[in-house]
Amino acid sequence: MPPPSAIHVEAVTDTAGITLPDPLTAPIKSNEIYGRRKKTAKGQWSVAAPSDSVNFRYSPRGGDKPMAKRWDHFVSHEASIRKGNSLKQAAKFLGNPGIISLGGGLPSSEYFPFEELSLKVPSRGHFSEAETQESGVVIKVGKHDLANNKSIFDIATAFNYGQGSGAAQLLRFVTEHTEYVHSPPYEDWRCTLSIGSTSALDMTLRMLSRPGDMMLSEEYTFATAVETALPLGVRVVGVSMDAEGLLPEAMDQLLSNWDASVHGSAKPHLLYTVPTGQNPTGATQSTERRKAIYKVCQKHDIIIIEDEPYYFLQMQPYTGPDAPEVAPPSSHEEFLDTLVPSLLSMDVDGRVVRLDSFSKVISPGSRIGWVTASEQLVKIYQRHADVSSQGPSGMAQLILWKLLDEHWGHEGYLDWLMHIRLGYTSRRNVILNACEKYLPKDVVSWVPPMAGMFHWMKVDFTKHPDYPAKPIETIEEEIFMRVIEKNALVMRGSWFYANAEEDHQTMFFRATYAAAPAEKIDEGIRRFGEAIRAEFGLETNSNGQ
Incomplete structure (x- = not known):
């Protein structure tokens, strides 16, 4: 049956009416997502049940959305010949009512030494540690809750083998979340679970690159991304940055003038970027910057790997140490409206491979994230996962699902994201206030971060008393060790070069405000400032330095 029309008219009087938006096409709120869920058979949730995230999208499909482009010309030989796990093809029959399985080598849950799992978690709106200790809710999972019709996910199911796509129960939640937050503007997008963004990047590179390729990234980038790429034979070429991150004009110029004989590689077809709260x-x-980057990628046929662990840690503006704090958003809709739109939300070609993770917003130890991309690329990813990671830990999936889907729901999860955003905003303000107090501004400068966990400080090494007799590398090493002598630790900017072989004539240090309490952040910056003053031969200031 076709979907209903976008509008309908409801009578007010015999001769008048009002036009109402159709409930299936009007923008929805977070508390309406569950009402849009399609009914499913119990077999959908059984052990190792195969699933396709398209079945978990709540909006009517079809219409005027384009289909993704095909990426066969970039798919690696390894990915093209991978057939997935043939034995798991039989799993789709396990949900048949009354079937007697003598096929797959699934252990009997009778021999799982876990009968019940109990978790104490925050109730909605009471997220602090103190509140959770005082009034947290204990949620329980039994071994056979699915068979006993108590829940659609239980120990017997989660603790057994699963699919590379992850458990259908959690896959449904992240698919709904992705649709609600990003609403990808092409038709055949899919989600699949990962064991975190680093693993997802490794598998994506193996899918879409070959030894000898080069990949674009910001000139300073996540060190592990470079360390993941290099053993695969993929070198990273850095693109110039400013305070908003990667410069699209610089990327366009680099690609337009690419000389394979100079670079020793064909023109890149991959961009790895962390658009929000970039590490380091x-x-x-900004929105305009992302649109410009996307256009350059369309022009040069670049696939974008959008690594976004900090997306929901976009913060209130920093207004100075003495200025009143900006009021936080008052609703989920207002919160989402304050976020810079993702590249995924702009992607009409299916050229964005988005990597999401629970690591920075729930727990790194969960080792669970998800990938959103075109159907073609997601199916390739799933085939790889089926014969490597086999998907995330079932134990971790069950815990997250009980918290996110059954306990908090989409509303509660957004409440939580708003809560931790405020927490990290407060920590960000502490480190910036400390920098204002303790750092010599004629030597150290910075731009207040708008998101994430990192503060990037530029040091004018040309004012060092030993410059130019000592090169930048030596001065950086001496500053780093002087900070260590003061019993503080910051990261050297050179550790984050996209390409360490290129000439770099700027010096940075990275500090994080993620974990230390406020007084430790303040003291750490004071010690950093003390080390800088000592290294540059500067006098102490009124703060005792």
């Missing part, structure tokens, strides 16, 4: 610089690309 803390830079956040």
Whole structure:
């Protein structure tokens, strides 16, 4: 049956009416998502049940959305010949009512030494540790809750083998979340679970690159991304940055003038970027910057790997140490409206491979994230996962699902994201206030981060008393060790070069405000400032330095 029309008219009087938006096409609120869920058979949730995230999208499909482009010309030989796990093809029959399985080598849950799992978690709106200790809710999972019709996910199911796509129960939640937050503007997008963004990046590179390729990234980038790429034979070429991150004009110029004989590689077809709260610089690309980057990628046929662990840690503006704090958003809709739109939300070609993760917003130890991309690329990813990671830990999936889907729901999860955003905003303000107090501004400068966990400080090494007799590398090493002598730790900017072989004539240090309490952040910056003053031969200031 076709979907209903976008509008309908409801009578007010015999001769008048009002036009109402159709409930299936009007923008929805977070508390309406569950009401849009399609009914499913119990077999959908059984052990190792195969699933396709398209079945978990709540909006009517079809209409005027384009289909994704095909990426066969970029798919690696390894990915093209991978057939997935043939034995798991039989799993789709396990949900048949009354079937007697003598096929797959699934252990009997009778021999799982876990009968019940109990978790104490925050109730909605009472998220602090103190509140959770005082009034937290204990949620329980039994071994056979699915068979006993108590829940659609239980120990017997989650603790057994699963699919590379992850458990259908959690896949449904992240698919709904992705649709609600990003609403990808092409038709055949899919989600699949990962064991975190680093693993997802490794698998994506193996899908879409070959030894000898080069990949674009910000000139300072997540060190692990470079370390993931290099053993695969993929070198990273850095693109110039400013306070908003990667410069699209610089990327366009680099690609337009690409000389394979100079670079020793064909023109890149991959861009790895962290658009929000970039690690290490803390830079956040504006909406216009993201649109410009996407256009350059369309022009040069670039696939974008959008790594976004800090997306929901976009913060209130920093207004100075003595200025009143900006009021936080008052609703989920207002909160989402304050976020810079993702590249995924602009993607009409299916050229964005978005990597999401629970690591920075729930727990790194969960080792669960998800990938959103075109159907073609997601299916390739799932085939790889089926014969490597086999998907995330079932134990972790069950815990997250009980918290996110059954306990908090989409509303509660957004409440939580708003809560931790405020927490990290407060920590960000502490480190910036400390920098204002303790750092010599004629030597150290910075741009207040708008998101994430990192503060990027530029040091004018040309004012060092030993410059130019000592090169930048030596001065950076001496400053780093002087900070260590003061019993503080910051990261050297050179550790984040996209390409360490290129000439770099700027010096940065990265600090994080993620974990330390406020007084430790303040003291750490004071010690950093003390080390800088000592290294540059500067006098102490009124703060005792």
